[in-house]
Structures are given as C-alpha cells and as structure tokens.
Amino acid sequence: MTQGNAADRSAFENAIRGLEADIANAGAHLALDSAARQSYSRQIAQMAAELRAAASSGRITWAQAAQQAQETRNVIMEVIRGRSTPVGRAMAEQLKREGRTLNDLIARKAQQMYGNGVRFDALTPNQRNAVYAEIVASAGRSNPRVTTAMRRLSHAGRGLLFVSLALSVYTVATAENKGQAAAREVAITGAGIGGGIAGGALAGLACGPGAPVCVAVGAFVGGALAAFGVSSFW
C-alpha cells in the first residue's frame, strides 16, 4: 500500500468513526431529553396527587393547595429544563411563555365549570373548593401530545444508540487487537457524546437562548470534532 493510500484510508476511517460518534451523540441527546420529559410528567402528577391528598385530609385548604400547585409546577419545570441537554433546553426556551396568573385561572375555571359570567366570589364554599381542586388537577397534567411525541423520540434515540453500539461491536470483532479497538471505540463514542453536549452549550452561549437550530448544529459539530480529534490522536 502506498503512503498516499494509507493516509486516505486513515482519513476515511476517522470520518466514519466521527459519524458513528455523532449517531451515538444524537441518540444520547434524544434519550436524555425524553427521560427528562418522562420525569417531568411523573413529578407534576405526583405533586398534584400529594396536594390533593393534603387538601382532602384537611391538612391544608384547597386554596392553599391551588396556590402551591401553581408555584411548585413552575419550580419543577425549571428543574427539568436544567436537566435537559443544551438542545432540549433551547427547544424549551424558544418561545416566551404567556401563562395565566392564579386569579386568571380561578376566573376561567369557575366559568368553565359553572357557566359564562359567573363570579368566583358568588360561588358556594363547596363550589369554590371544586374550582381549586380542578386547578390542582390541571397543574398535574402535561400536554399529552408533547409527552407522546417525546416518547416516540425516546425510541428513536435508543435505536440510534443501538446502531452506534452495533457498529462498535463490529469494529471490535473485526479488529486484530480487540482490546485496543474496544478502548478506542469507548473513547471515541464518549468523546462524541461529551463533545456534543459541550458543543451545544457553547453554541447556546454564542447564539443566545432559545435558538434550537444553532444549538443542534453546535452539538453535531462538537460531537464530530471531539470524536475526530480522539480518533486522530489515538
């Protein structure tokens, strides 16, 4: 084999390894963000159930439960955003929220439940509690369309991780020095995922918040560069 052919082959193999690492990178992003979403759905449902139980047993009033549900829900949302990947966080921040205040929610729910034009302060205590209970229940709901879409993406993410794993297994199985090949695959894939997260975070700083396309490109480039770098220096 000539020196030029060997260099070409090495560059080609590095490029293929970079691609493999970016498959793992994309899979890890999807899996992490989907897991964060499932956790969010579980936590808000649990929060609403606990507040409902507390109000039902008389430990707190229904008005307090509604107030706490509103506040806790926002805290959980912020925590989950923090646990998402830079791409997931950019997706979550891409549109300014315009939520309702607790008073707006109370007025709206009262009208939905007892008819247009009804005033909350004209309701009986039991009716008011029913309105508060509905606000607690609604705080425990996430948008099912989003949750279902994220569950599908979770499957796609696992699929990509499986493809990446299968490619690594093939590479190790066909290598002469299997131990060295295995260590190299682990290093390249790890660098791809870590580089992707770092690249996404850097792109987020450069492009500003709520720019998911820029952050996704940053994550892809970061993953590819990190994998390519490790592959070249190995």
Add this chain to the structure above:
Amino acid sequence: MIHALPEGAVTLRRLPVAEDAGPMAELAVKGRPVPQPVPGAVLEAAFECDGRTLLFLTDDVPHEDALQVHLLDERQQLLDSATLSSMYSTGSFALIGMEPPRSVRFRFFGGTEWVVELLDEPAVRLPLISEPRGVHRRLGFTRHFKVHGQPQPER
C-alpha cells in the same frame, strides 16, 4: 368579509380519549355537526368568512397549553389546521380583533401578536420552513390560511 360568530353558534363536546392522547372535540356550527372530531378542548373564538368557519380551540392544559386553529369549508369539512405549541411553554389566548377582509389578530405566546390570514386559494407551503417558530402543521404542501408572527425566545 370576516365576522365573529355569536356566542352559542358553535357547540363543543369534549370526547373521551386515551390518557396519552391529546384532547379531541366534537363540534357543531349553527346546529350542523362537523363530520370529524378535531383536536382541542375549549372553544376560544369562532369566525365566519365567505362561508368558511375559522375556529380557535385550546387544549385546556393551563401550564403547557396549545392553540388549535381549524378552518372548515361551507360543508363543515376540515380544510386546514395548525397548532401553536411548544414544549415546557404555555400560552393564553387573547383576541385582539378582526382585520377585514380576512384576518384575525390575537396573542397566545412568544411575546408577539399573531395574525391568522385566510387565503382565497390554497397556497403552496414547504414543511418545516414555511411557518413561524411554534407553529406546527401536518405534513403537506398546501395551506388555506397563513399564520404570521415574530415570536421571541424566553430571555
């Protein structure tokens, strides 16, 4: 010319759905049932324009709400739909007003005023790139209304 439908002209019945499915509603416009259920749970506003009916529904998920925009033809068949939604974000519908001859201006999320403009003829659209951020449609290449807006990120 666009005009608002009077209260009670559109009736909505929420349909039972699976826990992981989005809310669906059965509608009737001026007593005539809409043949197919549509996504959404709460009717926010309804308009009529040249025989077509423009409906705004929300999903009734106050902390992560979505706005469903549906356009029906003269026979109450669903012509076109769009959804305004974003993960971990929410909006609240506030009608600003009608803009004759064929537009409606409102707020929902994104710190911007949105406009839905009905088109005389279906126009070509390209999936993913023809809509502002936060506006989603089914895969397809035509639209009967445009959604205008310049949504802002959270910070």
